[in-house]
Amino acid sequence: xxxxxxxxxxxxxxxxxxxxxxxxxxxxxxxxxxxxxxxxxxxxxxxxxxxxxxxxxxxxxxxxxxxxxxxxxxxxxxxxxxxxxxxxxxxxxxxxxxxxxxxxxxxxxxxxxxxxxxxxxxxxxxxxxxxxxxxxxxxxxxxxxxxxxxxxxxxxxxxxxxxxxxxxxxxxxxxxxxxxxxxxxxxxxxxxxxxxxxxxxxxxxxxxxxxxxxxxxxxxxxxxxxxxxxxxxxxxxxxxxxxxxxxxxxxxxxxxxxxxxxxxxxxxxxxxxxxxxxxxxxxxxxxxxxxxxxxxxxxxxxxxxxxxxxxxxxxxxxxxxxxxxxxxxxxxxxxxxxxxxxxxxxxxxxxxxxxxxxxxxxxxxxxxxxxxxxxxxxxxxxxxxxxxxxxxxxxxxxxxxxxxxxxxxxxxxxxxxxxxxxxxxxxxxxxxxxxxxxxxxxxxxxxxxxxxxxxxxxxxxxxxxxxxxxxxxxxxxxxxxxxxxxxxxxxxxxxxxxxxxxxxx
Amino acid sequence: xxxxxxxxxxxxxxxxxxxxxxxxxxxxxxxxxxxxxxxxxxxxxxxxxxxxxxxxxxxxxxxxxxxxxxxxxxxxxxxxxxxxxxxxxxxxxxxxxxxxxxxxxxxxxxxxxxxxxxxxxxxxxxxxxxxxxxxxxxxxxxxxxxxxxxxxxxxxxxxxxxxxxxxxxxxxxxxxxxxxxxxxxxxxxxxxxxxxxxxxxxxxxxxxxxxxxxxxxxxxxxxxxxxxxxxxxxxxxxxxxxxxxxxxxxxxxxxxxxxxxxxxxxxxxxxxxxxxxxxxxxxxxxxxxxxxxxxxxxxxxxxxxxxxxxxxxxxxxxxxxxxxxxxxxxxxxxxxxxxxxxxxxxxxxxxxxxxxxxxxxxxxxxxxxxxxxxxxxxxxxxxxxxxxxxxxxxxxxxxxxxxxxxxxxxxxxxxxxxxxxxxxxxxxxxxxxxxxxxxxxxx
Numbered sequence: 002x003x004x005x006x007x008x009x010x011x012x013x014x015x016x017x018x019x020x021x022x023x024x025x026x027x028x029x030x031x032x033x034x035x036x037x038x039x040x041x042x043x044x045x046x047x048x049x050x051x052x053x054x055x056x057x058x059x060x061x062x063x064x065x066x067x068x069x070x071x072x073x074x075x076x077x078x079x080x081x082x083x084x085x086x087x088x089x090x091x092x093x094x095x096x097x098x099x100x101x102x103x104x105x106x107x108x109x110x111x112x113x114x115x116x117x118x119x120x121x122x123x124x125x126x127x128x129x130x131x132x133x134x135x136x137x138x139x140x141x142x143x144x145x146x147x148x149x150x151x152x153x154x155x156x157x158x159x160x161x162x163x164x165x166x167x168x169x170x171x172x173x174x175x176x177x178x179x180x181x182x183x184x185x186x187x188x189x190x191x192x193x194x195x196x197x198x199x200x201x202x203x204x205x206x207x208x209x210x211x212x213x214x215x216x217x218x219x220x221x222x223x224x225x226x227x228x229x230x231x232x233x234x235x236x237x238x239x240x241x242x243x244x245x246x247x248x249x250x251x252x253x254x255x256x257x258x259x260x261x262x263x264x265x266x267x268x269x270x271x272x273x274x275x276x277x278x279x280x281x282x283x284x285x286x287x288x289x290x291x292x293x294x295x296x297x298x299x300x301x302x303x304x305x306x307x308x309x310x311x312x313x314x315x316x317x318x319x320x321x322x323x324x325x326x327x328x329x330x331x332x333x334x335x336x337x338x339x340x341x342x343x344x345x346x347x348x349x350x351x352x353x354x355x356x357x358x359x360x361x362x363x364x365x366x367x368x369x370x371x372x373x374x375x376x377x378x379x380x381x382x383x384x385x386x387x388x389x390x391x392x393x394x395x396x397x398x399x400x401x402x403x404x405x406x407x408x409x410x411x412x413x414x415x416x417x418x419x420x421x422x423x424x425x426x427x428x429x430x431x432x433x434x435x436x437x438x439x440x441x442x443x444x445x446x447x448x449x450x451x452x453x454x455x456x457x458x459x460x461x462x463x464x465x466x467x468x469x470x471x472x473x474x475x476x477x478x479x480x481x482x483x484x485x486x487x488x489x490x491x492x493x494x495x496x497x498x499x500x501x502x503x504x505x506x
Numbered sequence: 507x508x509x510x511x512x513x514x515x516x517x518x519x520x521x522x523x524x525x526x527x528x529x530x531x532x533x534x535x536x537x538x539x540x541x542x543x544x545x546x547x548x549x550x551x552x553x554x555x556x557x558x559x560x561x562x563x564x565x566x567x568x569x570x571x572x573x574x575x576x577x578x579x580x581x582x583x584x585x586x587x588x589x590x591x592x593x594x595x596x597x598x599x600x601x602x603x604x605x606x607x608x609x610x611x612x613x614x615x616x617x618x619x620x621x622x623x624x625x626x627x628x629x630x631x632x633x634x635x636x637x638x639x640x641x642x643x644x645x646x647x648x649x650x651x652x653x654x655x656x657x658x659x660x661x662x663x664x665x666x667x668x669x670x671x672x673x674x675x676x677x678x679x680x681x682x683x684x685x686x687x688x689x690x691x692x693x694x695x696x697x698x699x700x701x702x703x704x705x706x707x708x709x710x711x712x713x714x715x716x717x718x719x720x721x722x723x724x725x726x727x728x729x730x731x732x733x734x735x736x737x738x739x740x741x742x743x744x745x746x747x748x749x750x751x752x753x754x755x756x757x758x759x760x761x762x763x764x765x766x767x768x769x770x771x772x773x774x775x776x777x778x779x780x781x782x783x784x785x786x787x788x789x790x791x792x793x794x795x796x797x798x799x800x801x802x803x804x805x806x807x808x809x810x811x812x813x814x815x816x817x818x819x820x821x822x823x824x825x826x827x828x829x830x831x832x833x834x835x836x837x838x839x840x841x842x843x844x845x846x847x848x849x850x851x852x853x854x855x856x857x858x859x860x861x862x863x864x865x866x867x868x869x870x871x872x873x874x875x876x877x878x879x880x881x882x883x884x885x886x887x888x889x890x891x892x893x894x895x896x897x898x899x900x901x902x903x904x905x906x907x908x909x910x911x912x913x914x915x916x917x918x919x920x921x922x923x924x925x926x927x928x929x930x931x932x933x934x935x936x937x938x939x940x941x942x943x944x945x946x947x948x949x
Contacts, residue, residue, distance in 0.1 A: 094874070098824065335757050365694075367678045375636045383760050387679045388669065388768035389692035389699065391761075396702050499701060501761035 003300050003322040010039045016462035017331050020506040021288050022046045022320060023129025025344035028459055043320045047313050049128030053163060056122045059114045062156035064238065070153070071235050074104065111152035113360060113420040116370045119159065120359040123343050125352070134166035134312065135159065136339065137287055139370070142177050142209060143378035144186040146371040154182040155371045157238065170280050170310040171271045174209060178263045179240040181233050187376065189231055194248040197225040204376050206270065215275040216255070223252040227266040277306035281315065288319055289330055291382060297324060332463055332505045335382050338366030340506065341394060345498070348459055349401060350439050355432040357417030358401070364418075365393050386504065398498035402491045404434030437487045440494075446485040449477035456497055465502055473497060556891065556928055559800060559813045559859040560656070560682070561793075563837070565820030566635065568830055569866035569883030569911070572608075573622055577601045580903035584870040588827055588877070598622070601900060607835040610842035611886065618894035620886060621947050623920055625901040627882035627913025631865060635821070635879075638864035643681035645918050645938055655921055655937060656812050657685030663931040664688070664811060669767035670774060673803070674814035675796040682814065690812070691771045700772045778806025786847040793817040794840040801847040804857065811929060820863060823876040837861075841888065858889035858928050858948075862917070868909050882913035885920065891928055893949045916942065923947045 006014075015035035019026050023046065026034070034042050060066055081100060085093040123132045139162055146155050158180050165173040177183050184190055192198035202225035206216045230247030231240055242262065252261050254269050261269065270276055281301040285293045293301070301315065308314045319325055336344065342362045346354055363369045367390055373379050416424035440459070445452050453473045457465055464470070476496060480489045497503070574590045575581050577600060582589045595603030596612035602624075604612050614620035628647045632638045641647050645655035653661075656672055660683075664671045672690025674680050679692045693699045755763075782805035788794040796815040803810060817837055822830050841859070848854040866883025882901055901911040919942035925931040927948035934941050 098874070333757055335761070365677065375640075383757065386761060386764050387689065387692050388764060388771060389677065389679075389694050391764050392699060392701065392768050392772065393694075399702055501758060501765045504761050505757060 002304065003297060003318055003324065005321050006039070006323045006326050010035070010042075013331070013462055014039070014326050015042060017326065018042060018046070018320060019129070020344070020462075021325075021334070022316075023133055024123060024340060024347060025506065026347050027350055030347070031462065039321070043317060046128075046130040046320070047167060047317055049131055051126060051128040051131075055128075056118075056126070058156065059111070059118060061111055062115070062153050064157070067153045067157075068236065068238050071238065075236065105150075108150055108152055110421060112146050112371065113418055115146075115152045115156055115159075116363065117359050117420050119370050120339075120343075120363070123339070124346055124354070130316070131163060131166045135162045137284075138162040138166065138173065140373060140378040140381075141283070142173075142180075142183060143373040143376050144180075144182045144371075145373055145375075149182045149185045151182075151185075152371070154185070158182040159371075167313040167316065168311065170305075170312060171267075171276075172310075174205075174271070175264060175267055177209070178228075178231065178267065181235075181238065181240055184231060184233055184240050189228060190233055192225065192229050192231070193246045194226075194229050197222075197229050197248065199225040201225070202228050202266070205267070208377055210267075210270045210279060211273060211275045212279045215273065215279075220254050223254045224261075224266045226250070226252050227254070227261040228263045231263060271310065274302070274306065277310065278302040280310070281305045284312070284315060285319065287381075288316070289325055290333055332461070332502075334506055335385055335504055336506050337379070337381060337385055338363060338368035338390075339370070341366065341504070342397075344506065345398065345401060349435040349494075351401070351435050355401075356419050360419070361417045362397055365397065366390055391504070394504065395499040398503075399495045400432070402434060402494045402498065403488070404432050404491070434487075434491055437490050441485075441490050443484065446481075446490060449474050449481055449485075452485065452490075452493075453477055453497075456494060460494075460497055460503060469500070469502070555811060555856075556930065557804060557811060557813070557857045558924060558929055559797075559815065559857060561837075561859055561861045562680070562814070562816040563820050563833075563861055563863040564639075564816050564818040565822070565863075566638075566865045566867055566879055567820045567861075567863035567883060568822060568826065568877050569624075569863075570869065571826075571830055572605050572834060573598075573624060573884040574603045574605060575601055575900060575903065576603050578903050581869075584903065586871070587875045588871045598896065602896065605831065605834050607831045608838045610838045610845075611888070614845075614888055615894060619890055619892055620888050620894050621892045621897060622884060622886055622895070623897040623915055623945070623947075624884045625882050625898040625911065625914040626885055626917050626920060627865075627911075627915075628917055631881040631907075631910070631913070633865065633879040633881075635864055640681055642862055642864055642917060644684070645921055652684060653686060654680065654682035654684040655925075656682040656814070657689050658937045659812070659925055659929065659931055660688045660690060661685050662933070662936045663925075663929070668809055670771045670808055670810050672812040672814070673771075673775075673800075673808075673810050675799065676814070676816060680814055680816075691767060693771075693775065700776060701769075774808070775803065778808055779803050781806050782851070784847050784850060786843050786850060788843040788847075789836065789839050791836050791840065793836060794843060797840045797844040798847070801844055801851070804848065804853050805851045822867070823872065823878060824874045826876040845888070855890045858887060858891045858924070860888075860920075860924060861886045866911060869903055869906060869911060870909060881907060881910035883911070885917075887920075887924070887947055891948055893947060897945055897947065915945070918942055919945055920947070 012031060012035045016025075016031045019031060019034055022043075034045070037045060061070065078100070081096060085096060088096065123129075123136075126132050139159065142158075142162075144155065144158060146152055149155060161173075161176055161180060165176065187201045187204055188198055189201040192201065199221055203221050205228075206221060206224070207213050226248040230243045230245070232243050232246070233239075234241045247262060249260050251258050252266075254261060254266055255273065257269060259265065278298065281304075282293060282298055285297065285301060301318070304318055305311075305315050324330060342359070346352075360369075367385065368379060418424055441452055441455065445455055453470060457470065457473070473493065473496065477485065477493055480492070485493070570581065570585075571588060571590060574595050576590065576592045576595055576597075590603075590605065592603075594606050596606060596609065597603045598612075598615055602622075604615070611620055615622070628641060630647065632641065632649075637649055641649050643654050644651040660671050667688055669688065669691045671688060672683055674683055674690065674692050675694070676692055677694040679689060683690045683692075779799065779802040782802045784798075784801065784805075786801075788798045793815065800813045800815065803813070817833065817840075819829070819833055844859075845854060848857055862885050863883060865880055867877035867880040869880070870877075872878050898915040901914065903911075905912065918938050918940075922934045922938055922942035923945045924947065925937055926934050927944065931937060
């Protein structure tokens with residue numbers, strides 16, 4: 002058990018909790034979380050009241066419709082194949098290309114819709130920890146639309162992650178074996194008796210459960226045989242284990258011998274203590290900071306193993322721990338692009354972002370949902386930041402705070418992607434900026450010092466170095482005539498956001 | 507030219523009396539902790555040194571239709587629809603010719619300024635765009651390295667800490683720039699590579715960027731391919747990329763350092779590049795636009811040793827004949843303008859350009875008159891510094907590895923040759939992990 006935090010519970014701690022266990026929030030949201038007290042605040046995140054189906058999904062991604070689509074596509078393909086016999090090779094080729102192209106275009110649109118849908122859900126959800134854990138699993142069991150090509154399978158996987166967001170790591174790993182998107186992503190589809198593909202077996206051990214050095218090449222080879230015969234049944238939208246393509250012979254994995262199948266191999270993996278240590282460390286690093294102390298890691302590993310790999314109790318322990326609220330933790334983490342974008346919108350009280358913003362923002366900053374770069378997921382922390390992405394963050398903040406006429410700030414005149422619309426350069430047009438009456442009411446703008454302090458609280462919920470605060474105040478004072486106008490307030494906000502400090506949470 | 511020292515002196519240390527927004531930003535950038543400040547005032551180097559431009563052909567360039575083995579029957583047999591006929595090509599030898607879309611490279615070859623390396627690759631090739639790109643960029647066939655081959659060059663062979671030692675024209679940092687100390691800078695869209703304060707007066711920098719040739723949608727190479735959500739390799743790869751920080755550096759100090767790098771480089775880049783005007787005209791493609799920028803920066807006297815640009819769309823699984831020729835044509839035309847520009851500036855002897863692609867393509871065409879992911883391929887080296895000619899053995903078209911060409915030149919020996927003999931790295935081993943025999947490409 003980690004040393005627990007004492008009974009103090011400040012508003013800054015509440016803000017820190019929602020920053021890390023969620024995507025930040027407006028001052029009002031932080032205030033109501035604080036009012037619950039620490040225990041209830043943590044419980045409200047771990048066991049949210051919001052139903053899993055609170056956000057209607059795009060129709061194409063609903064299971065029934067998806068299956069109907071699969072079936073229709075298959076029938077069309079078969080009919081097309083038959084018809085092709087009547088055609089010349091060139092005509093047949095042309096028909097085939099049209100078929101493929103149509104499906105690709107549809108998939109592209111669906112991909113954009115999926116990206117916008119999840120982004121919108123993260124922004125609006127009252128179960129932010131569940132969304133954040135869904136993102137965690139998406140990164141952990143990384144699967145990309147670029148290879149899978151069928152957004153519906155990614156949406157099904159997203160649903161799996163959300164349902165198991167705070168559940169058992171072991172059960173989720175077992176479920177991933179039967180996940181169509183993962184199967185396609187790791188080429189497990191072609192792994193058959195006599196011709197096992199080691200890709201899935203290796204990634205399961207190296208990236209999903211144990212980490213490098215905690216298994217041998219022999220274990221990988223043997224487990225690969227256990228993972229044979231798992232295939233996609235697209236008409237049912239699920240993975241089935243075809244026994245006749247499974248290698249039923251004895252395998253020796255981690256020194257144990259038996260006719261294991263994939264489930265059995267995963268069971269063996271979770272018999273090793275490294276599985277608990279691996280995931281406990283990864284969760285700590287995601288929510289707290291990199292490189293936990295040996296003592297903290299040992300305590301977490303023990304809790305996680307004893308608790309049967311259940312995520313909720315582990316996170317509860319972390320969110321009650323002394324270290325989580327320590328100076329070393331608070332405002333020390335580099336925001337991921339998604340964290341950055343959602344938090345910024347919440348802090349600016351923007352419920353409906355400009356049309357082109359969600360997808361353009363993701364792609365400009367280097368974290369596109371459903372498109373992790375490879376099976377290892379995204380590189381977090383400092384890897385998010387380079388000279389270009391940092392300036393882009395500053396400029397995105399300028400676009401959001403200042404309103405219309407500045408959409409080139411988003412893309413430099415490149416086209417923006419919006420679902421079900423032609424790519425456009427004008428998806429930001431008409432954006433009026435946030436409601437500054439709400440963010441900085443008029444009376445507040447009469448006193449530059451108070452205005453700056455209020456904005457610093459809104460954006461950082463912790464003090465900034467005095468010389469930085471002084472610069473902001475000086476600017477506000479210099480700009481102020483009788484009172485700061487909306488556009489001057491916007492400029493001030495943009496300046497405050499254009500700092501290294503704002504990249505941390 | 508403004509160095510970091512000048513920059514810090516003029517802004518941080520002597521605050522201006524006139525209170526403008528850009529000044530404000532510079533001041534907040536300047537509030538650095540001591541460590542970053544020490545690093546920041548180290549002198550810049552390399553102003554008149556040799557320069558390498560790395561040009562990525564993203565998606566897997568079809569080497570066999572780029573450097574055509576026209577005399578080999580096996581080539582024509584494997585590609586009934588795609589093979590280039592003898593009369594269609596630019597002959598380099600009795601066996602090999604360039605795709606006709608590459609007339610400028612053909613003329614460079616005649617002048618002895620084009621090196622063509624054939625059969626380049628690495629052991630146990632990987633057919634994934636992402637993995638193979640990563641291997642080329644990190645120069646680690648095990649794909650475990652957190653730093654890139656160019657980043658290790660910056661760290662090991664470029665004294666000082668000027669971030670503009672390497673500039674890549676990409677949204678995210680190419681993995682080859684990953685470094686422990688100095689990863690260079692990335693710059694995706696020059697219009698955005700600055701802190702934009704709208705409402706202020708249009709300054710010189712903005713005018714400069716407005717004057718640049720903007721690509722229109724029709725010529726955007728990265729989207730020109732109708733082949734679905736492009737598998738265009740790393741150009742479409744929404745990666746964060748591998749980057750190393752200085753060990754022990756906290757996140758805030760790291761952010762301040764990058765912020766200063768961004769600010770210094772943004773200022774320098776805009777100021778220096780704005781000076782140069784050229785009469786050479788460039789196409790409207792993103793590649794040509796980026797090469798134009800590189801030329802402007804070279805003319806402006808940037809201390810940059812390595813520039814990195816990408817040309818995407820080479821993942822030609824379908825109906826590749828026209829699209830592949832078109833992509834090569836864009837490459838050739840961009841290079842033609844670029845080298846003419848350099849010549850006009852008098853900088854042509856300082857610059858060598860190298861192409862690479864994550865893999866070549868299958869020898870046999872596929873059912874859709876395209877080609878699938880392959881293994882070994884060819885690459886080009888262009889410039890006065892290059893000893894023109896054909897390097898490596900011509901890979902056999904009958905002795906194949908899973909339908910692909912076998913490589914006979916390790917790509918790291920090309921890197922090693924360029925690093926040592928062109929960029930004058932004092933030692934190759936810390937960069938590539940081993941020494942490689944010289945191919946004699948430079949000279």
